Amino acid sequence: MKKFVFMFVILFVPIFVHAAAPSLNVLPENLIQGEPVIVRIEGLSDITQVIAVMFGKQALQPFLLGGTVAALYGVDLNMKAGEYVVAVNLIDGTKLEKKVIVLGRKKYEAPLGIPQKLGGNSTTSQTVLVNTLAIENAQLAALATGKKAFWTLFFQYPVKDPFVTDEYGYTRTTGQYSITHKGVDLRASSTTRVSSINRGVVRLVKTFRNYGKTIVVDHGLGVMSFYMHLSKVLVNQGELVLPGQLIGYAGQTGYAEKPHLHLTVRINGVSIDPIIFIKLLGR
Numbered sequence: 496m497k498k499f500v501f502m503f504v505i506l507f508v509p510i511f512v513h514a515a516a517p518s519l520n521v522l523p524e525n526l527i528q529g530e531p532v533i534v535r536i537e538g539l540s541d542i543t544q545v546i547a548v549m550f551g552k553q554a555l556q557p558f559l560l561g562g563t564v565a566a567l568y569g570v571d572l573n574m575k576a577g578e579y580v581v582a583v584n585l586i587d588g589t590k591l592e593k594k595v596i597v598l599g600r601k602k603y604e605a606p607l608g609i610p611q612k613l614g615g616n617s618t619t620s621q622t623v624l625v626n627t628l629a630i631e632n633a634q635l636a637a638l639a640t641g642k643k644a645f646w647t648l649f650f651q652y653p654v655k656d657p658f659v660t661d662e663y664g665y666t667r668t669t670g671q672y673s674i675t676h677k678g679v680d681l682r683a684s685s686t687t688r689v690s691s692i693n694r695g696v697v698r699l700v701k702t703f704r705n706y707g708k709t710i711v712v713d714h715g716l717g718v719m720s721f722y723m724h725l726s727k728v729l730v731n732q733g734e735l736v737l738p739g740q741l742i743g744y745a746g747q748t749g750y751a752e753k754p755h756l757h758l759t760v761r762i763n764g765v766s767i768d769p770i771i772f773i774k775l776l777g778r
C-alpha cells in the first residue's frame with residue numbers, strides 16, 4: 496500500500512507544477528554596432544499571444560524558432576551607441592523588458608587598392624568604383640524578402656573550415672572616398688565549394704562589375720545572404736536551395752585581387768557581421 500502511494504505522488508506531482516512565466520532572453524549580451532540580436536521569449540510557444548516585440552522604437556516580427564517565440568534584429572553599423580530597451584507585450588497584459596547596451600565598434604581603416612582590371616589606382620577609377628558600387632548596392636537593396644521563414648533551424652558556414660581573411664566593419668579609403676566592408680571575406684581558392692548558409696529562395700544571380708558573379712539567397716523574414724566574387728554559379732534565380740546545398744565556387748570575379756568568398760548577411764536590409772550571425776543561429 497505504501498509503495499502505491501509513493502508511485503502516485505511521483506506520477507502526478509508534475510501536473511500541479513505551474514508552467515514558468517515567460518521570460519525575455521536577448522543575445523548576444525554584449526552587443527556591438529553591426530551585430531545581429533536574437534530575442535527569445537522563453538517559455539512561450541504560442542505566437543498569437545504576442546502583441547509586439549520592440550527594439551527601441553523598432554517593431555520586430557516574431558516567429559517560432561525551435562518551438563520558442565523569437566525575433567531578430569540587425570544593429571546597423573552606424574546605429575548610435577548607448578542603451579536601448581527590448582520590450583515585449585503579450586495579449587494577457589504581461590510586459591517584459593530588458594535593457595541592452597550597444598557598444599561602439601572600433602573603426603579600422605585600410606588603404607584600398609584597385610586592381611588593374613578595374614582601372615588601377617587612378618582618381619578616375621576611384622570615382623568609377625564608388626559610383627558603380629552605389630548602383631550595385633541599390634539593386635541589391637531593392638530585392639524582396641519572404642514574409643515567412645524559409646530557413647530551417649540552424650545556419651551554417653558557406654565554406655568548409657571557414658577562416659576570415661578580411662573582417663566585417665572596417666573602412667577602406669581610396670583617394671577622397673571611403674568604403675565600408677559590410678561583410679566578411681573567407682579564405683578560398685577557385686575550387687572552394689560554396690554552399691547556402693540555410694534553406695532559401697535564390698533571389699538574384701548576376702555578374703556585377705564590382706561584386707563579380709553574385710548569388711543572393713532569401714531565407715525569408717528579412718534574412719538574406721549574399722555570395723560574391725564567385726567563379727561559377729550552379730543555381731538559377733527563383734530556385735529553392737537547401738541548407739548546405741552547393742550553389743557555386745569561390746573566385747575573384749569583379750573587384751577582387753585574389754580568390755576568396757565575400758559573404759554578406761542582412762536582416763531587414765541591415766548588413767550585420769555574418770560570423771556572429773552564424774554563431775548565434777548555428778548549431
Ligand SMILES: [Zn+2]
Pocket residue numbers: 661676678679680757758
Ligand atoms: Zn569582402
